[in-house]
Amino acid sequence: MSLSEGSPAPTYGALLLRGLIAGLIAGLLAGLFAFTFGEPKVDAAIAIEEAASAQAQAATEQTSAAEEEPLVSRDGQKGGLFLATGLYGIALGGILATAYTLLRRRLRTPSDTRAALSLAGAALLGVVLIPYVKYPPNPPAVGDPDTINQRTISYLAILVIGLVAVWAAVVAKRTQPTEWRQAAAAVVGFLVVVVVGYALLPNVNEVPETFPPDLLWSFRLASLGTQVVMWTVLGVAFAALLSSTRRPASQPERQPVTTA
Amino acid sequence: MPKATTVGPLSTPAVSPRLLWTALVVVALMLLITYLVAFDQGAVSRSGMYLHELMHDGRHLLGVPCH
Ligand SMILES: [Zn+2]
Numbered sequence: 001m002s003l004s005e006g007s008p009a010p011t012y013g014a015l016l017l018r019g020l021i022a023g024l025i026a027g028l029l030a031g032l033f034a035f036t037f038g039e040p041k042v043d044a045a046i047a048i049e050e051a052a053s054a055q056a057q058a059a060t061e062q063t064s065a066a067e068e069e070p071l072v073s074r075d076g077q078k079g080g081l082f083l084a085t086g087l088y089g090i091a092l093g094g095i096l097a098t099a100y101t102l103l104r105r106r107l108r109t110p111s112d113t114r115a116a117l118s119l120a121g122a123a124l125l126g127v128v129l130i131p132y133v134k135y136p137p138n139p140p141a142v143g144d145p146d147t148i149n150q151r152t153i154s155y156l157a158i159l160v161i162g163l164v165a166v167w168a169a170v171v172a173k174r175t176q177p178t179e180w181r182q183a184a185a186a187v188v189g190f191l192v193v194v195v196v197g198y199a200l201l202p203n204v205n206e207v208p209e210t211f212p213p214d215l216l217w218s219f220r221l222a223s224l225g226t227q228v229v230m231w232t233v234l235g236v237a238f239a240a241l242l243s244s245t246r247r248p249a250s251q252p253e254r255q256p257v258t259t260a
Numbered sequence: 261m262p263k264a265t266t267v268g269p270l271s272t273p274a275v276s277p278r279l280l281w282t283a284l285v286v287v288a289l290m291l292l293i294t295y296l297v298a299f300d301q302g303a304v305s306r307s308g309m310y311l312h313e314l315m316h317d318g319r320h321l322l323g324v325p326c327h
Binding site: 008009010011012015016031034038039042070071072076077078079080081082083084085087088090091092094095098100101102104105112115128131132135137138139140143145148151152155219222223224226227230242245246 | 271272273274275279280282283286287289290291293294296297298299308309310313314315316317318319320321322323324325326327
């Protein structure tokens, strides 16, 4: 230990554990939000979907061969919602804790809380808001099964572009000396990546004309809310849990000084 | 790296090659979990379509393209 005496910095394991716990909390709360505000919309969309397929079946005079029992009942899927958001939250928490561990010393703030919150905020912008504008999520009954592979690839591409845009904003900001020029550079760097990314990726519009627009948009709002709850709670819970790794203030230890 | 900076008390471990490898493995594991929730159709979970169907609503509400 070449640093000063006193308790050492928390280990990666300790930080990771906090990230996973924060992720579980965030995932369950996001699940609760989705259950309350999203499930009624999913139910309504599935009712439309089933009415449409029943109609198609009647038109071709098929017998009820297709009416086999679903693999998972609707109630099962509503429970499975919490499994999905819980697992997703845990995974995102692990990634956030890892990013924090590797990037903390590069974030130019003395506040751990600020560092954790800005990472979660950057992720919210990069992997939720930027993808949301280009590819707003769709309820069941919207979307052509034949294009699912193309849509999946485009979605993954926009996640990457979102993260690159946030990174570009930070890099651009750091090239400028004064505060307002930093802000302007960040916005320009961000927008250049987003505009180019939006232009390069294909548009998707598979909403049937008959699908009620208010149901579509209330579903999309519920989905946005779910993801905002996920990242907000994740950031806040992780920041809060970080405080338990801190040593007493009587032993101030300093980051090692790096010189160019 | 630009000029010297001194920020608050130590809050993260020093980044060593060993830490980087561990982090890489952890992130790969975390991405595998997100893959299971968001995209897997039985190929990885070996549960047929069961897990896929079970987490169906979560996929839609998490903004992932589903069907
Ligand atoms: Zn679906």
